[in-house]
Amino acid sequence: MLKNMSDQTDGDDEAAVDALRSAVMRLSRRLKHQRVDESLSPTEMSVLGTLARCGTATPGELARKEHVQPPSMTRIVALLESKGLVSLEPHPEDRRQKVVKQTERAEAMLEESRRKRNAFLASLVQGLDEDEWAKLREAAPVLEKLAHL
Amino acid sequence: MLKNMSDQTDGDDEAAVDALRSAVMRLSRRLKHQRVDESLSPTEMSVLGTLARCGTATPGELARKEHVQPPSMTRIVALLESKGLVSLEPHPEDRRQKVVKQTERAEAMLEESRRKRNAFLASLVQGLDEDEWAKLREAAPVLEKLAHL
DNA sequence: TATTGTTATACTCTATAACTATA
DNA sequence: TATAGTTATAGAGTATAACAATA
Numbered sequence: 001m002l003k004n005m006s007d008q009t010d011g012d013d014e015a016a017v018d019a020l021r022s023a024v025m026r027l028s029r030r031l032k033h034q035r036v037d038e039s040l041s042p043t044e045m046s047v048l049g050t051l052a053r054c055g056t057a058t059p060g061e062l063a064r065k066e067h068v069q070p071p072s073m074t075r076i077v078a079l080l081e082s083k084g085l086v087s088l089e090p091h092p093e094d095r096r097q098k099v100v101k102q103t104e105r106a107e108a109m110l111e112e113s114r115r116k117r118n119a120f121l122a123s124l125v126q127g128l129d130e131d132e133w134a135k136l137r138e139a140a141p142v143l144e145k146l147a148h149l
Numbered sequence: 150m151l152k153n154m155s156d157q158t159d160g161d162d163e164a165a166v167d168a169l170r171s172a173v174m175r176l177s178r179r180l181k182h183q184r185v186d187e188s189l190s191p192t193e194m195s196v197l198g199t200l201a202r203c204g205t206a207t208p209g210e211l212a213r214k215e216h217v218q219p220p221s222m223t224r225i226v227a228l229l230e231s232k233g234l235v236s237l238e239p240h241p242e243d244r245r246q247k248v249v250k251q252t253e254r255a256e257a258m259l260e261e262s263r264r265k266r267n268a269f270l271a272s273l274v275q276g277l278d279e280d281e282w283a284k285l286r287e288a289a290p291v292l293e294k295l296a297h298l
Numbered sequence: 299t300a301t302t303g304t305t306a307t308a309c310t311c312t313a314t315a316a317c318t319a320t321a
Numbered sequence: 322t323a324t325a326g327t328t329a330t331a332g333a334g335t336a337t338a339a340c341a342a343t344a
Binding site: 012013014015016017018019020021022023024025026027028029030031032033067114117118121122124125127128132133135136137138139140141142143144145146147148149 | 161162163164165166167168169170171172173174175176177178179180181182195216263266267270271273274276277281282284285286287288289290291292293294295296297298
Binding site for chain 1: 310311313314315319320321
C-alpha cells in the first residue's frame with residue numbers, strides 16, 4: 001500500500017517505518033530482561049510459547065519453527081521435560097516420532113511471564129499522557145496483525 | 150496514567166498492553182533475523198548502535214550499557230577493532246581507560262542494516278489497509294517515546 | 299586502597315557429523 | 322533408500338577469578 005501514495009506521504013512513511021523499527025527493537029530488548037525463570041534460555045521459553053499456540057508438536061516441527069537444528073531441540077525438549085514443563089508421548093501413526101505437549105505447570109509459568117512483562121510495559125505507559133496512550137491503544141491491534149503477516 | 154481510569158477502560162488497557170507486548174516481541178524476533186553482517190553477533194551489532202548514539206565511550210561504559218561483564222567487552226571491542234569498525238584511543242585524563250570510537254565503515258554498515266530492516270518492515274506494511282497504516286503511523290512516535298522512557 | 303582493563307579458564311548454548319530405529 | 326530422533330564432539334559467546342597498571 002505504500003507505493004500508492006504521493007511523494008510527500010512517502011517521506012512520512014519512511015520515517016514512520018524507521019521509528020517503528022527502532023522502537024520495536026529497543027522495547028523488545030527491555031521486555032526480554034523481564035524473565036520469570038532465569039534458568040530457562042530465550043529459546044526454551046520460546047518453545048513453550050510455541051507449544052502454547054500450537055497445542056502439541058513433534059521435536060522436528062519445533063526445531064523448524066524455532067530455527068534450531070534437531071540435535072539442539074533434542075537437548076531443549078529433554079531439559080524442559082526434566083523440569084516438568086513438557087510431557088513426551090509416542091506418535092500415534094509414526095513410531096519414529098514423538099509428540100511434545102506442554103504441562104499445566106508450563107502454562108502457569110507462561111501466564112506469570114506474560115504478567116511480568118505486561119506489568120513492566122504498563123509501568124512505562126505511566127509516562128505517557130492520555131492522548132499518546134489513546135493513539136497507542138488504537139494501534140495495538142494493528143501491530144499485532146503486522147507481527148503475524 | 151492507567152490508574153486514573155474507570156474499570157471499563159482498565160480492561161481495555163490491559164488487553165492493549167498485552168497486545169503491544171506480544172506484537173513487539175514477535176516483530177523484534179523477525180527483524181533481528183534481517184542481519185547485514187552474519188559474522189557479527191547481536192551484542193556486537195548493539196555495541197555499534199550504542200556508539201552511534203553516544204559518539205564515544207570507554208570499554209567500561211559499554212559493558213555497563215550492554216549488560217555485559219568487562220572481560221566480554223574487552224573481547225568484543227578487540228574483535229570490532231580487528232574488523233576496522235571501531236578505533237581505540239588513549240583516554241585524555243585517565244591513562245587506565247581507553248576511548249572507543251566508531252569508524253566511518255561502521256557507520257556505513259549500520260546505515261545498511263537500518264535500510265534492510267526498514268525494507269523488511271515496509272514489506273510487511275504492504276499487508277495493511279490504508280486505515281490500519283494511518284493508525285500505526287500516528288502511534289510510531291509514541292512507541293519511540295515509550296522505548297526511551 | 300580502589301578502579302580500569304586484561305588474561306586465563308570454565309560454562310552454556312548451538313552446530314555438524316555419525317549413528318539407530320522406523321517408514 | 323529416506324526420514325525422525327539421538328549421541329558425540331567442536332565452536333561460538335559469555336562469565337568468574339586472578340592479575341597488571343593507574344588513580
